Amino acid sequence: MTTNRTSLATNVVLAALGILVASTHMAGASDSFMDPQGPIAAVQKTHLLRATALILIAVVPVLVLVPLIALRYRRRKGGNAAYRPDWDFSARLEMLMWGVPVAIVAILSFYLWKTTYRLDPYSAPFGDEPAVQVQVVGLDWKWLFIYPDLGIATVGELGIPTKQQIAMTLTTDTVMQSFMIPALVGQIYAMPGMTTKLHLVADQPEVMQGENTQYNGRGFTKQKFETLAMSPDDFETWVNKVRQGGIVLDAETYKTLAMRTDRDEVQAALGTPEMPDRALYFKLDDGDLFHTILHRYHGGKALTLDQQPGTVAYGQEVDQ
């Protein structure tokens, strides 16, 4: 993929990161792009190692030479090291000092440009026809996954079929959040009244943790979910399970869902025996729920606090 020199350096980096990779494997489920479960995270990891190797060309000489110079030219009586107190310029050295960083940055920029386009979360690199559309809504403190074409929605569990493109559209119904499934794809912000996009593919069946990385209060660290990548057949079974076990996501249920509750609290409020212990299943009532949420912020009127999920007053029937 690159020159011999960089692949050698890549090996060095790989060795250095060996302990790290080993320790991520110990965690069981894959939660890091250092143990990628999809093509995007895999390219991200490769790019990290390649960039690290290239930058090390400039860094390693410093790490080696600083101690050597300091030792060689330390002040001592009777030392025979050269001393040039008035030497302060060398044209050749200048060319090297400016040239090497320029060359490294030029090579890095080439790869940066290429990978940034290739991994643009908005582009659909694995075909224009996504197998599954997922609309993601960030709430305090849980993620709601709406499958508009399948008529279902979930919390705490994101089911996806393997080897097929998943197209996500994201927003929040509270403060800004940042959505990430490290083993599959990097993060993208989700913001109220706006949508962002993310495309991903999972290689094989696996359970991967997803999370919010933008601090948003008491339930922040519990705002995690499991991504279940399944074979297409298993995915179909899963969808049916959600349909059968799910309760109807009507306005009242959504209100409960959107309250300031973490995953455990909302599970207690809405969970039924038909659902898993740490996930909520819904059938869609409003097929256009995502846009209803989005349009909350485009009514041209100020929202009172009891209409704004994420505030203490939301759903409390308090007059403002």
Place this chain on the structure above:
Amino acid sequence: MTSESGFFGRLSWDALPITGLIQDPNANEIVANAAAGIVIVGALAVVGLLTWFRLWGPLWRDWLTSADHKKIGIMYIVFAIVMLARGVLEGVVMRAQQAAGPGDGFLEAEHFAELFSTHGTIMIFFVAVPFVFGVANYVIPLMIGARDVAFPVMNQISLGLTVSSGMMLMVSLVVGEFSTGGWTAYPPYTGAAFNPGVGPDYWIWAIVVSGIGTTLTGINFAVTIYKLRAPGMTFMRLPMYCWTIICSSILIVFAMPPLGVAALLLAADRYLDFHFFTNDLGGNMMNYANLFWLFGHPEVYLLVLPAYGIYSEIFATFSAKRLYGYTSLVIATMSIAVLSFTVWLHHFFTMGQSALINAVFGIATMLIAIPTGVKVYDWMATLWRGRIRFSVPMLYGLAFLMLFVIGGLSGVILANPTIDYQVHNTLFLVAHFHNVLLPGVLFGLLAAYNYWFPKAFGFRLHEGWGRVTVALWTVGFMLTFMPLYFVGLMGMPRRSFSWEDPSFHPYMIVAVIGALVITAALFSVLVQLWVSIRNRDKTRVPVGDPWDARTLEWSIPAPPPPYNFAIIPQVTDRDNFAAAKERGAAYPAPDAYEDIEMPRNTGIGIILCVASGIWMFALVWWIWWLAALMTVVMILAFILWTFDTSTEITIPAEEVQREHEAWLALVRSESAVDRDHETAPKNRGLARPDMEAVT
């Protein structure tokens, strides 16, 4: 906005942490009360000691009302070190909280959020900025051969506004709570809808008022270096440190306004029901992110450039050599200053803009690595074929070179949007910016403190304790922050008050041990100071040049007289003092002396400091009458001050002559020491050309 309209606005007894402790005693409340207790006991101790030793008069006459840049510089640094102590302790509590996992630890989420918000705000605005400008205040006029800064009273006002803002963070520990929105205070989380309390308001006013102070400082130093250089000191003869301060001042002047605007727009949202950054009615937090980072990125360079300048001086002095690649370094510094305005978007590659925009800003970010890399290699060339003395400032410099390139490595990695998608908002990012801010900025400032301390106080700091301190900072830094790179790559979000993944555990344990080592390092700084003061009779350097250094500030007594230079020097070389020593023309006896005019003491700075502090407190707690009153007080005080036309005192030529000739007689009577005895009592600040002839 609700309608608390009592005499004390929305302030009540519930604002005191002790109320929480009484209602529900637990570890979280105990930590909160202990912190509040430290602030109160600390304040009482200071008041008590000042009263006991009858120091209120001297404090007022010699310090608080002084317009002397040297005293203002020292006050900045004292303030920065006090705030540093708080910032470090907060860091330790946060590391302890995370090390107490997996699980919930001992702090509540919101308390942890206050800690990371105050830690960041304090370390950037009330440690790094005042420390950087404390050193600049002390050194810059001396370095360029000036008697003060261009606007001495404005300098005093800058200090006053910075200190009053910093005090707001101390007050927020005792009365109410601080923001939980991080040092960046992103809305809508910090908006009135989601955060109706006083926290974000403390943040807003501290940022706005200290921002005004810092902007004034930037103007002051830009003008000082442009206008007050000694005759003959052309731009290309400026010491490298002065160049970095020019660049830093330019950055301040252009970068601070967007921050002030962003904070004031947020205030308009919170106080006046505006909708700049709200969810509804067309508000958009993306505008905030842009404004904030339009300030925030230049900010990190306005902190680190002066550190580069400090290292440049130190590498030259302690290698006993000219600085290598002066022109290159000037170009590199200016390039960094300009480029730093073109990269702000890399703080939110993940906001959903196009690949084109991300790629352009990513490459712009990597471009900064070029001049920065050049600087590192220039410094190495400065060391090369030198005679390196491992004195404390040099040790900081060597630690900086080795560790800073690691921070550069992670910085260039982060410049890649592709990778940033994965490590943004994780502890990898936290590790990166600590990696550039500690070995970069803080080590530089501590090196400066060790380097210029004898100039300021007339005696050297203890070398042994200094070395212990360097070792502790270096080891502490590595133990604390290197593990965070790894947990960051493993996907641990920053600002996590709890976590579950057992594979994080060993890293968290190492990090908290590192945090304790850093605490020891901070303690060691104080021990070094204590030991040095006790032994000061053995380390006095009245002649003023303990390091055989190269720039003008070393050509005058230590400590310098209030007027700095009895005679303004005529500059003929880049390293003017080194060149004079080589020619044997150092310490010339002038033919004639003149009267010197110096700025008279004034109370306007301290008045504005106190009034702006009360003004901020009143705004935070909606005590409108008090805010209005303080507004009037500040405006009136300023107008009245302008009527005072006797702003200068004259130091008669005879007095200058008497003092200067006494010092010259001392210089002639001292025996010069070579570098073997740099740390010995016989080093009285007169340097002898080093060792045998040049090989």
